[in-house]
Amino acid sequence: MVEKRKLICISCPVGCELTVTLDGDNILEVEDNACKLGLDYAQQEIFDPKRMVATSVKVKNGFHPLVPVYTEHPIPKPMIKDVLAEVRKVEIEAPVDFNQIVIENVLDTGVNIIASRNMPKV
Amino acid sequence: MLLKNTYDVVIIGSGPGGLAAAVEAKKEGAQDVLVIERDVELGGILLQCIHNGFGLEIFNEDLPGPSYAQRYIDESLALGVETLLDTIVLEVTPGRKIYASSKKYGFVEINARAIVLAMGCRERTRAMIRIPGMRPAGVFTAGTAQRFVNVEGIMPGNKFVILGSGDIGMIMARRLTFEGAKVERVLEILPYLSGLTRNYVQCLQDFDIPLQFQHTVKFIHGKKRVEAVEIAAVDENWNFIPGTEELIPCDTLLLSVGLIPENELSRKVGVELDPITGGPYVDESRQTNVPGIFAAGNVVHVYDLADWVTLAGYEAGKGAAKFAMALRAKETAHIPVNAGKNVHHVVPQSINKYVLEQDEIELQLRVLKPIEDRSVIEVHDGNHQIVRRVVRYVRPGEMNTIKLKPRHFADVEKASSLTVDVSPR
Numbered sequence: 442m443v444e445k446r447k448l449i450c451i452s453c454p455v456g457c458e459l460t461v462t463l464d465g466d467n468i469l470e471v472e473d474n475a476c477k478l479g480l481d482y483a484q485q486e487i488f489d490p491k492r493m494v495a496t497s498v499k500v501k502n503g504f505h506p507l508v509p510v511y512t513e514h515p516i517p518k519p520m521i522k523d524v525l526a527e528v529r530k531v532e533i534e535a536p537v538d539f540n541q542i543v544i545e546n547v548l549d550t551g552v553n554i555i556a557s558r559n560m561p562k563v
Numbered sequence: 564m565l566l567k568n569t570y571d572v573v574i575i576g577s578g579p580g581g582l583a584a585a586v587e588a589k590k591e592g593a594q595d596v597l598v599i600e601r602d603v604e605l606g607g608i609l610l611q612c613i614h615n616g617f618g619l620e621i622f623n624e625d626l627p628g629p630s631y632a633q634r635y636i637d638e639s640l641a642l643g644v645e646t647l648l649d650t651i652v653l654e655v656t657p658g659r660k661i662y663a664s665s666k667k668y669g670f671v672e673i674n675a676r677a678i679v680l681a682m683g684c685r686e687r688t689r690a691m692i693r694i695p696g697m698r699p700a701g702v703f704t705a706g707t708a709q710r711f712v713n714v715e716g717i718m719p720g721n722k723f724v725i726l727g728s729g730d731i732g733m734i735m736a737r738r739l740t741f742e743g744a745k746v747e748r749v750l751e752i753l754p755y756l757s758g759l760t761r762n763y764v765q766c767l768q769d770f771d772i773p774l775q776f777q778h779t780v781k782f783i784h785g786k787k788r789v790e791a792v793e794i795a796a797v798d799e800n801w802n803f804i805p806g807t808e809e810l811i812p813c814d815t816l817l818l819s820v821g822l823i824p825e826n827e828l829s830r831k832v833g834v835e836l837d838p839i840t841g842g843p844y845v846d847e848s849r850q851t852n853v854p855g856i857f858a859a860g861n862v863v864h865v866y867d868l869a870d871w872v873t874l875a876g877y878e879a880g881k882g883a884a885k886f887a888m889a890l891r892a893k894e895t896a897h898i899p900v901n902a903g904k905n906v907h908h909v910v911p912q913s914i915n916k917y918v919l920e921q922d923e924i925e926l927q928l929r930v931l932k933p934i935e936d937r938s939v940i941e942v943h944d945g946n947h948q949i950v951r952r953v954v955r956y957v958r959p960g961e962m963n964t965i966k967l968k969p970r971h972f973a974d975v976e977k978a979s980s981l982t983v984d985v986s987p988r
């Protein structure tokens with residue numbers, strides 16, 4: 442069955458409103474994308490939506506009580522809750538380095554959780 | 564660090580605008596560059612923007628705010644930019660003196676050859692949009708809540724209503740949901756989104772947070788703490804539509820209702836502000852109407868992308884460095900004027916040689932011993948005569964003068980000092 446779906450591309454701040462023509466597991470056409478990233482986005486969003494997740498973890502003896510962290514690559518959207526729960530369990534020790542791996546391969550997603558900044562020790 | 568008396572470029576504020584200006588000023592050749600920041604660390608507002616979406620324009624990468632800031636912090640420190648943290652600038656003068664209050668140094672006074680204003684912006688508050696109701700605790704701007712949650716690790720409430728569909732509000736709706744809070748509603752008085760569509764998708768839609776256009780808060784209820792907000796629909800003229808009222812129980816109201824450039828310092832020093840943007844009028848080098856004072860970033864007009872703030876910062880840093888270098892060249896333009904043969908003293912004792920490009924300079928002198936015959940007053944650079952004047956006699960009791968004129972500039976420019984001699988003809 443051929444159907445049309447509306448999506449908003451979130452790959453960049455432009456936010457194109459895409460119209461995707463779909464036949465079961467096949468994308469027949471993507472319209473109104475201003476660049477070709479929109480095509481990849483439509484493919485991804487329809488069959489395996491992913492998101493970047495940014496949050497924070499507790500730090501012992503840090504300059505601040507938290508250090509911001511994020512997923513190095515997007516993770517499957519349905520896993521956001523579980524990944525957040527996993528991150529909440531962690532407490533690390535200062536000093537923390539910029540890009541330091543905080544959780545390796547979180548929940549077998551193949552994606553690392555890394556620190557967004559340095560966190561000096563006090 | 565030993566604070567210097569004078570810097571080539573002083574930058575006020577260490578957000579992406581300020582750090583970009585610092586980096587570029589260094590690259591453009593400014594020697595002494597100082598960033599003054601009132602917070603305890605460099606980075607500005609980006610440090611609390613822990614979500615992704617930064618750097619797509621400049622690095623072609625999707626970075627969180629702190630990572631984006633970290634790159635510029637590291638680069639500026641590597642280039643030898645000096646920093647003064649925990650220090651708030653109180654006043655800037657048109658002569659480019661900076662008065663600041665510092666945790667470590669107390670009251671400080673710093674001279675700058677050029678200044679870059681990069682103070683960012685601040686959020687509009689409840690008082691500015693006049694929401695009626697009681698005055699309980701639990702009404703915050705979205706940015707304040709962002710700082711609490713992301714930097715200090717404090718949750719400002721459990722059940723939220725967010726007024727305004729600006730980016731910070733939508734981003735906070737997701738962030739609070741991540742931390743286990745319930746966001747009941749996002750309200751927007753306009754018939755369209757005021758932030759980016761991508762933020763609507765990934766912050767509200769993804770988490771089924773309801774957004775209502777043409778709705779606003781009519782009344783805030785609560786004695787000590789917010790207990791509920793009454794909302795209502797509005798027409799095109801923002802008048803409440805009777806019968807659309809709804810009471811939403813909640814303990815916190817966040818406001819994401821706009822940003823205003825932070826220009827108290829600019830106003831005081833006489834920087835002219837554009838009533839439309841709320842920021843200074845600037846030229847292509849980001850110079851304001853006050854010579855040597857530049858401005859970049861949210862202090863000029865509110866940006867939605869930090870990347871563009873960085874680009875504006877580069878322009879300002881470049882302009883400021885050029886201005887400072889030109890001034891420095893002029894400062895080294897001062898050369899001494901020495902009393903030579905049979906001269907007791909000369910005034911002025913030094914001159915700025917570049918003044919001669921436009922104006923003449925008169926030297927006044929007294930001789931040591933009288934010569935009751937035709938005498939020559941001569942100015943030379945140690946090797947070559949630059950100008951001479953013949954007088955009928957010279958006496959210590961009578962002052963003499965000799966003029967340097969614009970036509971002597973070419974010779975004077977090469978000199979490292981001038982000497983005046985008086986001798987019989």
Ligand SMILES: Cc1cc2nc3c(=O)[nH]c(=O)nc-3n(C[C@H](O)[C@H](O)[C@H](O)COP(=O)(O)OP(=O)(O)OC[C@H]3O[C@@H](n4cnc5c(N)ncnc54)[C@H](O)[C@@H]3O)c2cc1C
Nearest residue numbers: 576578579580601607608651652682683706860861868869
């Ligand atoms: C809450 C918030 C969230 C945002 N979220 C995003 C986003 O998700 N994506 C995006 O691309 N952009 C976002 N922006 C916009 C972007 O971050 C800003 O445009 C950018 O940070 C502005 O940079 P700036 O250098 O002009 O100012 P800022 O980063 O605000 O830096 C100004 C600095 O000046 C300092 N300062 C001010 N006055 C003085 C003084 N008198 N003495 C000493 N220091 C002083 C302040 O402490 C501050 O550190 C957000 C902005 C805000 C306010």
Ligand code: SF4
Nearest residue numbers: 450453456457476479
């Ligand atoms: S299609 Fe291209 S331009 Fe449009 S939002 Fe996606 S990435 Fe941006």
